[in-house]
Amino acid sequence: MNSSGPLPYVDTKPVGAADFYFAINATFRFILARYGVEGLRRYWREIGSGYYAPVSERWRGGLGAVAEYWRAFFAAEPGAEVEVHASADEVRVEVKTCPAIKHLRAGGRDIVQCFCQHCFYVSDTIGESAGVAVRVSGGNGACVQRFVPRTPTLAPQDLAQIEEAR
Amino acid sequence: MIGAYDFCGHYEWTFEWLRAQGGHELVKAYWDEAIRCDSQRHAAALIKAEGIEGMKKYWxxxxxxxxxxxxxxxxxAVFRIDMHECPSKGFLIQNGLVQFGDYCDHCMGWIGPMMKDAxxxxxxxxTHRGQCWWEIRAASDESAPSAPGEMSGANDVRLxxxxxxPHDRYERATDPDDKTTDA
Structure with a gap:
């Protein structure tokens, strides 16, 4: 594991293989078929608190660390067009072209309808122990993800704000 | 977002998550249904249609x-791969990621049923260290695998x-459970 950089897990190649998005989509479909949407959301939460625990650790460094993570993350995703804007009270990740949706469409794949919800469930779980929350709007190829301090007055995520993928 | 860059890491984590939910049979069903029939359906179609020529193109x-x-x-008659540095297992080793019992089984988990169907x-x-070899031939061909160096020359991983x-071995197999393990 990488103990110093923004990404906890590093590869020898700079950018991931896009065909892996086929497997991510297929994994969601398999779990959805076996365990329903609540089971899929549980998978997303548990991967957020388990596999991504080293990301939570980084995010405890504050919103600057959150911004640094997403810049490095999307630089390694094939075909991503993303802007990360950081201010004192918010990190705004503007996904102009979602690399996963783009590649799934190019490959003629049926995209799991609730695919875009995974960004909320995974990231919000990663943020829990770091005092960070995310609110997602848009989806289906482009979205805005706002990372903010996790406060009691923060309105909950409205899932209706996350578009179904097609 | 769950990304492609560190895919092998969360893929391996998912094997163990599934095993905890439904045991070994659920993991096998995942490799077959989600990976062979869904994610890698392009490989299955190519190899079923073109045989060894399709294997060359896919890999x-x-x-x-x-x-x-x-x-x-x-x-x-035969397609052979000598893997000297598996990018997938190598990623796990480099990052110290071990959740599932034998990550290497996933290849036979989806490639095995795909080849059976074709x-x-x-x-x-x-080896579990990022090295392996594969020889794939028609089920009707009863030939034994090649001797070290016979097909791949100096590139044979066995050299x-x-x-x-200690290695894991499969002989004329199409099922991830058809494995023998060195003591």
């Missing part, structure tokens, strides 16, 4: 994309100085 694309250190060769059987051996050691 040339996918192993280049994954930046693997490998050698492949083929005749009209009329092929597999001889395969892996590496670090090849000896």
């Amino acid at each position: 040339a694309h996918t192993l280049a994309e994954e930046a693997a250190g490998y050698f492949s060769t083929a005749t009209d 009329g092929f059987v597999i001889d395969h051996e892996h 590496r100085g670090d090849w000896p050691g």
